[in-house]
Amino acid sequence: MMVWGGGNGSFKLSTGGRYCTCIPTTYYRDADGDGFGSGDVPVESCTQPSGYVADGSDCDDGSASLWRTPGEVRDLLFADDQTLVWTAPAEGGATSLVYDLLLSNDPTDFVTSATCVASDAAATTAIDPLSPVPGAAFFYLARAQNACPKGDGSLGTRSDGTGRIGRTCP
Numbered sequence: 001m002m003v004w005g006g007g008n009g010s011f012k013l014s015t016g017g018r019y020c021t022c023i024p025t026t027y028y029r030d031a032d033g034d035g036f037g038s039g040d041v042p043v044e045s046c047t048q049p050s051g052y053v054a055d056g057s058d059c060d061d062g063s064a065s066l067w068r069t070p071g072e073v074r075d076l077l078f079a080d081d082q083t084l085v086w087t088a089p090a091e092g093g094a095t096s097l098v099y100d101l102l103l104s105n106d107p108t109d110f111v112t113s114a115t116c117v118a119s120d121a122a123a124t125t126a127i128d129p130l131s132p133v134p135g136a137a138f139f140y141l142a143r144a145q146n147a148c149p150k151g152d153g154s155l156g157t158r159s160d161g162t163g164r165i166g167r168t169c170p
Helices: none
Strands: 002-008 011-018 025-029 042-045 074-078 083-087 098-104 114-121 125-127 139-145
Touching (some): 074 139, 083 139, 114 125
Antiparallel strands (some): 002 011, 025 042, 074 083, 083 125, 098 139
């Protein structure tokens, strides 16, 4: 609604104003049509403009097969005495994922004490033929990756809620 001019007796208005009857929502341009928009191109509107979406988290708005960094790999376990299996993240962020599997003999250090059992593996499985020495243990973390900038997925969180960090696999 637009209001322009008016008055009540000796008080006269000569400027205009706008009044919005809705609460505007921020929308983001979705150039690749994947349902995720570029956070760099926001607009505020009362209705969703054509070609815009409410989610502005797209990491590559030029590729419909890539939209965000993958989430945490789930359900890592041994299928037999050498084969580890896991479930892909609930939010993969892309149509194509690869995985790293990290091994450490120190559950608090997946950076300097870790080795890569698998690197950029297409399958949700890896074989580790090594066995810890008697009285010791091995600890494993799996990470999903995609082609997003910063495309390494989460390694999960520590018991205090902080994110785990791990070495980069070749």
